[in-house]
Amino acid sequence: MTPAEAVTALGALAQETRLALFRLLVQKGPQGLSAGAIGEALGILPSSLSFHLAQLSHAGLITQRRLGRHLYYAADFAAMNGLMAYLTENCCAGSAVCAPGCSPPISRTKGESHEAVSRSRQRR
Amino acid sequence: MTPAEAVTALGALAQETRLALFRLLVQKGPQGLSAGAIGEALGILPSSLSFHLAQLSHAGLITQRRLGRHLYYAADFAAMNGLMAYLTENCCAGSAVCAPGCSPPISRTKGESHEAVSRSRQRR
DNA sequence: GGCATAATTCTATTATTCTTGAAATGTGGA
DNA sequence: TCCACATTTCAAGAATAATAGAATTATGCC
Numbered sequence: 001m002t003p004a005e006a007v008t009a010l011g012a013l014a015q016e017t018r019l020a021l022f023r024l025l026v027q028k029g030p031q032g033l034s035a036g037a038i039g040e041a042l043g044i045l046p047s048s049l050s051f052h053l054a055q056l057s058h059a060g061l062i063t064q065r066r067l068g069r070h071l072y073y074a075a076d077f078a079a080m081n082g083l084m085a086y087l088t089e090n091c092c093a094g095s096a097v098c099a100p101g102c103s104p105p106i107s108r109t110k111g112e113s114h115e116a117v118s119r120s121r122q123r124r
Numbered sequence: 125m126t127p128a129e130a131v132t133a134l135g136a137l138a139q140e141t142r143l144a145l146f147r148l149l150v151q152k153g154p155q156g157l158s159a160g161a162i163g164e165a166l167g168i169l170p171s172s173l174s175f176h177l178a179q180l181s182h183a184g185l186i187t188q189r190r191l192g193r194h195l196y197y198a199a200d201f202a203a204m205n206g207l208m209a210y211l212t213e214n215c216c217a218g219s220a221v222c223a224p225g226c227s228p229p230i231s232r233t234k235g236e237s238h239e240a241v242s243r244s245r246q247r248r
Numbered sequence: 249g250g251c252a253t254a255a256t257t258c259t260a261t262t263a264t265t266c267t268t269g270a271a272a273t274g275t276g277g278a
Numbered sequence: 279t280c281c282a283c284a285t286t287t288c289a290a291g292a293a294t295a296a297t298a299g300a301a302t303t304a305t306g307c308c
Contacts, residue, residue: 010135011139014131019127026215026216030222036253046256047258047299077215077223084208084223100224195285250307251308252308253304257301259298263295265292
């Protein structure tokens with residue numbers, strides 16, 4: 001995860017409608033929800049919904065797939081976990097566990113990145 | 125954590141300079157760093173630094189304390205964990221563990237909020 | 249092909265955010 | 279008290295993002 005990617009992802013989530021939308025998809029799981037169902041659940045105009053879906057999609061936080069004439073959107077859990085790992089990376093200089101995803105004080109080979117370690121800890 | 129608080133926190137992090145600043149503080153741990161040291165590390169103008177520190181502080185993501193004529197800033201780990209818990213709250217409808225902080229399929233008493241459960245899982 | 253539904257794209261307007269330099273505040277030491 | 283240093287506040291301009299409505303594309307069904 002690059003700084004620019006993280007900023008894009010955080011910016012995508014930093015908006016009331018999009019945050020509600022993303023959390024809705026997180027709670028719905030891998031199956032996701034159609035655009036229409038999302039719009040109905042959140043009560044927003046179709047054009048506005050498309051705009052926000054595009055932001056989240058461009059940020060890599062959600063995926064899109066077609067089922068008949070419906071477009072289904074689902075949260076990308078790997079991306080979400082990657083973002084959280086990026087925020088907590090090398091937390092407290094590795095000397096303490098300050099966060100659920102915080103790097104514990106494991107002795108590491110020189111050159112091995114924290115990011116790689118964080119990634120191996122991801123599930124799904 | 126309310127939606128508005130989460131949006132404020134995410135918005136505070138959704139900016140290249142502030143994200144680098146926050147991650148720097150996360151890595152420095154509870155002791156933190158003086159404003160001057162942060163400015164030197166990131167190479168930004170004092171006025172710009174103050175602006176960004178104020179954003180993060182207002183969002184509740186960092187704390188401030190004075191030591192002599194220096195102001196020390198440190199990451200607020202409880203706030204960071206709260207934000208991540210909010211994002212992953214009731215993930216996949218509780219039927220699966222999709223994320224490190226995702227609610228596992230625990231049977232809950234009716235009326236007990238997921239937020240309370242998430243909060244009890246926070247450390248520090 | 250023609251129609252209805254699902255969703256996106258376009259365009260304009262409004263609102264918010266970032267940057268910079270200058271001025272102001274607060275703190276400790278001579 | 280006076281000075282130097284650390285940091286914040288202020289003000290103006292430039293850039294970016296959100297909203298709403300109208301028009302467009304894509305799909306499935308008759």
